[in-house]
Amino acid sequence: MARPRTAPKRKVKRAVDAFAARKAVLYARVSTADQEREGFSIPAQIKLLQEYAALNDINVVSEHIDVETAKKAGRTEFEAMLAYLRRHPTVRIILVEKTDRLYRNFKDYVTLDELDVEVHLVKEGVVLSAESRSSEKFMHGIKVLMAKNYIDNLSEEARKGMNEKAAQGYWPTLAPLGYRNVRNDVGKKVIEIDPETAPIIVQLFDLCGTGNYSMKELAGKARELGLKYRRSGKPVGTSTLLYVLRNRIYTGSYEWNGKLYRGLHAPIISLETWENAQEIIDGRSAANLRAKPVEFTYTGLMTCGHCGCAIVAELKKKKYIYYHCTGFKGKCPEPYVRQEILDTYFENVLARLRLDDEVFGLVQRALREGHADERRDREARKEKLIAEASQLQDRLDMIYLDKVEGRITAEFHDRISVTWRDERARAIRGLELLSNADDAYVDDSIALLDVVRTAHKGFADMAVGHKRRALNLVLSNCSWADGSLSVGFREPFGMLEELSKNALLLGGQISTAGDCHDSLVTPTGIEPDFGDTTGDRRGNKPLFFNSQLALDYPPLP
Known part of the structure; x- marks a missing residue:
């Protein structure tokens, strides 16, 4: 008897749990440990983000908090958050207060872009x-660019404080070998003689003064005497020893930012001993003088499109500059090219970044109004610090009367x-930092954008250093072939290049629609569809210029 046929089992696709699809990580950061101790930043950020998650049915599965500067990439919890996102592909949402809390350099920006996550800037x-x-x-x-300028501004203010400390006679940074960092009787950070390493420094200056030892031999003596790096504990190298012997700080004076100051610390050696060592070192290097190298505009900015080797420059007949492939991987078919030709090509590239005055005014207004929230936060912090300083002054007055x-x-x-x-x-x-950095970084960013949109004008006549800075800021992955x-x-x-290109295609005018000044729209009132663009994962859009320039240049010598 035949078995009755059963209906085939249907494969039912599992529905994705909507709650699981809304998993997120929370990230909060303050720039300094002082801000964290004051307690006005981290708790406020976490509370804001948690309330936002609750209102939008987002499940926060991991929290990451950094209390350090973002001047350099490599923040501890930021890296931990990236690792968590890579391990959990179902978590694709990042909750953060605002732009400068998440990243303050372009490396972080590109890294998050590669992860293809959804970033919620709650306060913005x-x-x-x-x-x-x-x-x-x-x-x-x-x-992001403005945030980077802001942290650079804060760094500049920190440098001003270090310059002021140096002018007062206090060494403003980490103590060199032979000294150590301590606090004096009034609690100020100063340097004092290190009883363990200072005698070694004295012996090395004496040995150098005899003139019987090369720098390599002196480095060997330093290792025998036990001179080591503080952190790693490894013996010092030859370059470090040369820095020690060149350092005037051991005489009681020091140089800081090109100026000579008389320090308040105790000297280790006499000025005569130091000057004698300098004469010995200068005498040994007198025969190694080299001509000042020529700075070329595009060296290090381009690679060969055939083999990937670097494009380097050569000076011919002391006035003609030619660029060519190094041929490191073998003979390359790419011929030499004159610098004037490259000037024209790069000028054409920069000409693609242009916004008319009306659109630039729109962007400027949007940026300023978009950072009104940042200014309010800054004013609140300033009021808090003013009240704190006033309260402490009242306490000092009262305790003095007592x-x-x-x-x-x-x-x-x-x-x-x-x-x-x-x-x-x-x-x-x-x-002072908050007052000096109030709106400077906004103005600097707008000025930078203004410079970039007009950089193609007179590019060939710019100084070499200005050309290199402009191209390094705007371009990457440049190559030359055929x-x-x-x-x-x-x-x-x-994005600015795409915006300029589409504005040109649509008549060269971009205007506002109603009060939506933060959305760039076309004259028809419809936002331009930039479509899908080709490029690498970092978002770089390749441009190709194939026109040959028939210029009357002398032949290669």
Whole structure:
């Protein structure tokens, strides 16, 4: 008897759990440990992000908090967040307060772009993903650029503080070998003689002064005497020893940013001993003098499109500059090319980045209004620091009166007042940083964008250093092959190039639609569809220029 046929089993595709698809990581950051100790930044960020997640049915599965500067890539929790996202492909959302909390350099920007995540900038009310409009990506890229300028501004203020400390006679940074960093009686950071390494430094200067030892032999003596790096504990190398012997700080004076200062620290050697060592070192290097190298505009900026080797320059007849492939991987068919030809090609590339005055004004207004929230936060922090400094000054006045009237001892007064003075000085320094960096980074970013959109004008007449800085800022992955230049725009300039190209195709005019000043639209009121562009994973859009320039140049010598 035949078995009855059963209906075939249908393969039912599992529905994706909507809740699982809305998993997210939370990221918060403050720039300094002082901000974290004050407690006004991290708790506020976490509370804001958690409330946002609850309102939007987002499940926060991991939290990452950094308390350090973002001047350099490599933040501990930021890297941990990236590792978590790579291990969990179902988690594709990042919740962060605003742009400068997430990344403040382009390396972080590119890294997150490669992960294809959805970034929720809660305080800015922006959600960025692969489906975001080109105008939104462009504005976001400009904000990243502004954030980088902001941290550079803060770094400049920190350098000013170090210059002021150096002018007062205090070594402003890590103590060199032979000294160590300590705090003096009033709590100020100073350097003092290290009893372990200072005798070794004295012996090395004496040995150098005899003139009987080469620098390599002196390095061997230093290793025998036990001179080591503080952190690694490894013996010092020849270059480090040369730096030690060249350093004037051991005489009681030091050079800082090209100026000579008399330090308040104790000297290790006499000025005569140091000058004698300099004469010996200078005498040994007198025969190794080299001519000043010529700086070429495009060296290090291009590779060969045939073999991938570097494109280098040569000076012919002391006035003609030719570029060619190094041929490191073998004979290359690419012929020599004159620098004037490359000037024309790169000028044409920069000409693709252009916005008329009306659109530039639109972008400028959007950037300023988009950072009104940042300015309000800064003003609140300034008010907090002003109140803190005023309160500490009142305490200092009161404790001084108590000492004068005999209610407390002078010793107790000195011990307490030192702490309060340091806290007040810290508050004033923070206030100065916030005041000096108030809107400068916004103005600098707008000025930079203005320079880039007009950089093609007179490019050939620019100084070599200015050309290199402009091209390094805007371009990447440049290559030359068969008389053609291929370049990639760094973001956000790639978006600016697309915006300029589409504006040109649509009549060269971009206007606002109603009050939506933060969305760039065409004259028809419809946002331009930039479509899918080809490029590498970093977002660089390749451009090709194939026109041959028939210029009257002398033949190769």
